[in-house]
Amino acid sequence: MAMDKKSLFYLLLGASGLFLVVFAQYLGSISGQRVVLVSTTFENGSLAYLGDISINTSALDPEDGIYLKVRNRLSDLLQMVNGTSKNVRRVASGKFKKGFYYNRDTMALINDDNLLTNPNIVQSSPLYTLSKVSSIDSSFARQSDSTSAPSKNAGDVTSNANIKERSNAAEINGPDSPGRYAMNDSCVSRNTGLEDILCMRRPTFLPDYRNPCWYEAERLRCMPYFHIIGVCKTGTTDLFERLSHHPEVIKNRGIMGKETWFWSWKRYGHAQFYRRNEPYMRLDEFINLFDGQTISSIRQTMANGSVFHPGVTGHGDPMDFYDLTSWRHIAQNDPRADLPAVTTPRLVHHVNPEVRLILIVRDPVERLFSNYLHARFGETSRDFHLDVTSSLQVLRNCTSSRSMKACLYDERVFRQLKTPISGSFYSIHLKEWLRVFPRQQMFITRNEDFAADIAGTLLNIFRFLKLDPLPTSSLYRVANIPHYYDTKARRTAGGIRPETRAVLQELFRPYNEELATILGDQRFNYNIVHARSYVYNTDNIWG
Template structure:
C-alpha cells in the first residue's frame, strides 16, 4: 500500500521541469511545487498520482518490426494475470492462446505490450459504434477487450471508479499483443488495433477535480497533450453528427427508465442554453465548453465541435486527424470506409456485410415520443449555428454547417 507521504512526494517532488513536454506541462507542474503540504488531504494526494505519473513516463521503446505500437516488457505478473483472463474466455482463438502460453508462463521472461495504433475519439451518439465495428471487420485490424476504456479522460483520475494505472490500460490490448507475438513477420507489419472511447475528444472535466486548477479559465493542458506524449504517431478519427440531432438522440438513449417527452426535452434545452449563456457572460468559451454545468440535465457542450477540434489540431499534425460527417458516412459508406482504411494505412477491403446496419437504434419506448418540437429545434439551431460555422471554416467543408429550413 502506498503511504500518504509517498503520494505527496509524487504530487510535489517528482518532476524536473526542464524535462517536461511543453509550456502547458510547466504550468500544471509548477503548481504541484507550490502546494501547501498541510492543505493536501489523503484523497487529493492519491488523485495526483496517476495524473503526475503519466507526464513523467518515458515513451515506450516501440518495436520497428511492428506497425502497431508495441514493446517487450519484463512483467511476468501481468503475463500471469493476462493468461488467467485468456483461459477464462469462451473464444476458440483465446483457448488456443491459453494452451500455447500456459506452459510457458514461468520460463517466458518478457511480455509483449501494445497500445492503440488508432483512436476513434468522438463523438457519442454520432455513429461511432457502427464505424468502429466496421473498422475491426478489416482482416488486419484486431479488436481490443473493450471499445471504450475511457482511460485518458476518467478512469486514471479517480472518476467513477478507483484509478486505473497505465499498465491496466495496456491490458486492454493484451489479446492483440499475444496475436502479434506469434504472428509471421509479414503480419507484424500489417496488424493493428485501436480503441473508441467517445469521451476522449471533449471530456476534460477532471481538470477541475484537482484543487490547484479550480480557478482556471480553461484547461492549461488537455487529453491531446497526454496522448501525444505517449503516442506521438497515433491516428485519430472523429465522426460528427448534426449537434441538434445528436443532443436529442443522447436524451432518448440514456436513462431509459426516466419519464421522457418532447415537452420535457424542450424544458431541458431552455435551461441548458440559459445556463451556458450565463456562463459565457462571466467566463471564456473554453471554460464553459470544458466545465460541465451542474444545474442542467443535458450535455449541450458536447456539440461545440470546433472548440475541441481546434485544441486537438494545435497539438497534433493535421495529417494524423480524420474528421467524418455522419451524413456523408450514412450516404456513402463504402467510399468513406475506403478513405478510413487508407488513412490507417490498410489495404482496401470490401466488407461481406452487405446489409446496412444501424447499431444503437432507438428503443421502442423512445420511438413513441416522436421528433422534438419545432420551437426546440429552432432554439438549438440558433445556439449551435456560430459553432457550426466555425467548424466549417476550420475543416474547410460546408457540409458541417448542417443547414436546415429553420436556419
C-alpha cells in the same frame, strides 16, 4: 539591480526539496522575512514545489542562467542570501505574485490570471523581473505538433524504425527509457493523487509492428493504433464494428470490444457524466485491454525475408472528444485557473504521439437529442424541451462572465447541465485537439456522409489507417451488414419540437460556421446543410 533585502533566497536540493520547503516556511515565520524557493538541481531545472515562486532556471537566457549547485551544508544555503551573482539578485528582487509557475507541457509562463501564455514572446510586466524565456525542459520542447505522422506501410520496415527512433527521442527523458511506461523519478509536479501521465517515459516501440508495441519482461504489450474520439451518437459503434471486420483490425477487451472509458472517465474515478463512481484506472490497466498476442500472430513475410506484423488494435471512446472537464486533476494545470493548459489530447499525445484519430460529427441538434435519450437524461420530446431550456439558462449564467469554452470545461457547470449539450459544440473541442495533433493525423467525416456511402467511407478510413485494401466483394459485404446499434428510445420519444430545434440551431450557429472554416469544407456548416441531413432516416440512429 539591488538585492531585495526583505527576501531570503534559497536553492533547493532535488532530494531534499520537501525538507527544505518545511525549513523555509519555519525560517520565514521566525524571521518575519519572505522566503523565495527556486529549484536548480532537478532534471533540466524542472520545478518541485511552487512556494511563493518557482521558475525553470534552464529557461533563462544563457547569459543570465543560474548554474549554481548547492550542497548539503546550511552555510552554503545561507551564503546565497548575500547574492554575489547578478542572476540571483535579478530573480530575487522581483515582487512575485503567489501562484506564478512554469508549465512544462505548454511551455508557457502563467500565473493565477493566465497573463502570460506565449512561450516564445514573454513581454516585461510589473509583476515579474524575468525578461526573457527561451525554452523549458529542452527534451520536451523537441516534440513537434505541426508535422504529420509519416507513413507506416507494411513494406517499409526501415521507415518504421525511423519513426520509433524519432518518437523515442522526443520523450521527456530522452532515449534511455526502459521497455515499459515508467515514472520518471526526477520529473516533478503537483501531487493530485493520480498518476502523472506527463511524467511517464514511453518505451521504444518495435519497428516490425505497425501497431505501437514493445516487450515488457518478455511479454508483448501494445497501445492502440487508432482512437475513435467522438462524438456520442454519431455512429461510432457502428463504424467500429465494421472496421473490426478487416482481418488486420483487432478489437480490445473493453465494452463491446470498443470502449475503455479511460481517458475521460475512469482515469478520474467516474463515468456516465459524473452519475456513477468507478475505481480509478491506471495507464497499465488501460494497456491491458489491448491484445498483443493476437497482434503478434498476424504476420507477413517481406521480400527480404523479414517478418512484419501488420495487425492493429484501437478503441472508440466518443466522450473523449468533448468531456475534458476533469482537467483540474491533471498535475500540470493550475486548479485555480479558468482554463486548462493541459487536457486529454496532450496526455494522449505524450504516451502515443502517432495514434490515428477518427472523428464523426452529425447535425448538432439531432446528435444532442439522440444522446439525451440514449443516456437517459429524459424520455420524451417534452422532457427534452424543458431540459434544453434549463441547460441554456445554465450556459447563459456562466457565459455572462466567462468564455463558452471555460463554461463547457468546468466540472461544476457540466454537472448542472440536464442535457449532454457540450458534445455539440464541435469547433471548440476540435480546436483543443488540433492544438496537439496535426490535421493530417485526424480523419473527420459526417454521420450523414457515412450513412449515404458506407463502403466509400470504410475504404477511405482503411487507407487512412494504412491497412491492406479489402477485396471489393468483402468491402461491400461489410458495408451491407445491418446497423449495429439503434437508439430504441427514439422511436417512442416523438420528434424534436420546432421551438426546441429553433433555439438550439441559433445556439450552435457560430460554432457550425467555425467548424466549416477550420475544416475548409462547407458541408460541415450545419446552418446551411442541416436540411439535407433529414433526407436520412433520423429515427434509425447509430452509435
